[in-house]
Amino acid sequence: MAAGAPRVFVSHLSGVPVFDPNGDQVGRVRDLVAMLRVGARPPRILGLVVEVISRRRIFLPMTRVTGVESGQVITTGVVNMRRFEQRPTERLVLGEFLDRRVRLVESDEEVTVLDVAIQQLPARRDWEIDKYFVRKGRGGALRRKGETLTVEWSAVSGFSLEEHGQGAENLVATFERLRPADVANALHHLSPKRRVEVAAALDDDRLADVLEELPEDDQVEILGKLKEERAADVLEAMDPDDAADLLSELPEEDKERLLTLMRPDDAADVRRLMSYEERTAGGLMTTEPIVLRPDATVADALARVRQQDLSPALAAQVYVCRSPDETPTGKYLGTVHFQRLLRDPPFTLVSSIVDSDLVPLPPDTPLPTVTSYLAAYNLVSAPVVDESGSLLGAVTVDDVLDHLLPEDWRETDFHGEGGIHHGR
Known part of the structure; x- marks a missing residue:
């Protein structure tokens, strides 16, 4: 240490x-x-x-x-x-x-x-x-x-768990070393009873990360076995777009009850995402990209990019907007890519290095067009802007891939023969 x-x-x-x-x-x-x-x-x-x-x-x-x-x-x-x-x-x-x-x-x-x-x-x-x-x-x-x-x-x-045993705490402790996708793969292959027991023993943030990697049927099953207040906590910890996708699989009555239990700001983001068609830029986007005002500096931008809980796709760029700087923002001015942040002095204003040439995506942009846009401009994330010029969110390449792959891709055992192997 x-x-x-x-x-x-x-x-x-x-x-x-x-x-x-x-x-x-x-x-x-x-x-x-x-x-x-x-x-x-x-x-x-x-x-x-x-x-x-x-x-x-x-x-x-x-x-x-x-x-x-x-x-x-x-x-x-x-x-x-x-x-x-x-x-x-x-x-x-x-x-x-x-x-x-x-x-x-x-x-x-x-x-x-x-x-x-x-x-x-x-x-x-x-x-x-x-x-x-x-x-x-x-x-x-x-x-x-x-x-x-x-x-x-x-x-x-006297303060560590034994390597053997069937208790949920042993599995949870072992899973701590794994990435969320690997934990999800292990959970998927447990019996339904065991899957729910282990999922319930994970803390909220960890369970939220794992749920995002599970097939929809497993997500619904696990969420339905949690106490409603705990389920609302986990939904709050999930990325808003993933929470919206999961809630859309629930009956209307259950969906509204959980949204009511969530914090108002979190519930508002999820409701907004659920108002868009699923396979559009609005339905795919996250409402939590990095947003900075024009008077922020490169040092401010790099400090935000360093945040540990950001995905690599969201950390690849910052979006410069006028106040308010939470989605939906004030007027969207453009994007500053991570590489550009590394080239300029820390005191440089982001407004002076913003890339305003790329046309942002409207929220109703269909999935094939979003895919072509990311491929054509070699991007891992793209801004989504409404008719008034306000930034609504960002579409990341991982969310696009989720919708391009076969529906059962999460259920494939990618640790088996011909799949991905993890060395010891």
Whole structure:
């Protein structure tokens, strides 16, 4: 782990206030949620349990934590207010790790965990357990007199999953190493009962990524087995175009109920996408491309492109528009491609290097025309603009391929003979 990466002892986080970017308090930290992993990998921190003003406890993913500083936690401001429910694969760090009796690997001596240190991975928002602060002795009077020491996570046994077993947590831990498409392929070949069990044990963001890679029948089956509030959370975590495709497969009554449970902004994006014909630019597009105002700089653009959760196709260019800069935007001015961003000084305004020669696609552009457009101009993404000149979204090449391939292409076992092989 890189030197200088932030490290925090969890006892120092208990009860600290959580603030949004504007400085308004959201609540206080009551616990941390961890996931055990198979083999010699440290437990991963999934998020925080935050008690909000109403005393409701909610889950705040670590991907939405922008800062863990002295005496406070800063979030992106996007907070889901649904009540936190612990899942079978999750462990509460304060509630379940502290005061736990474990053993030192080297001496097999029993120790008590007094505190746990977590550390952020370099250049990412992921956090892992890094060290344990332990006391030797068997409890009672000796507990307060025993020697204390801080050890690496690997020096303690009792915080990792066994390699064998049929529990969902073991499969989930194993799947963590795989890409979403590979997890989807594995899930598809499980029995329906097992598929639903494992899918339910995945966290919302991971399940959303996996659902996007599954055949429609599997998507509908899994979504239908989740509690409605959980299903709405997963739909919010999906790309809007994929969520719209999935909801369009549901009965009208179920669709409306789930849309009502979603956050209004997310539901509005999905409803807008569902208003277009499926095999058109409007039906294919995502409503979340990178949008910048004309006075943004190359440095601003590169910072946005670096965001980890962006697909390569969406990170290949930024779209320059007048305010508002969320779709549907103000007037669309043009595109700046990633390679151009690398050639110009960081202080350069994006408005001065914008490519305005490419004619954007209207939302009713049929799929064959979209395909020809991407091929003719060697693009991986194309802007979709309405009659008023506002940017509605972007069509990416992966969404076009989804509709060009045979309907059952996701059900093909591409790990078999003649398919794609992954080395160890």
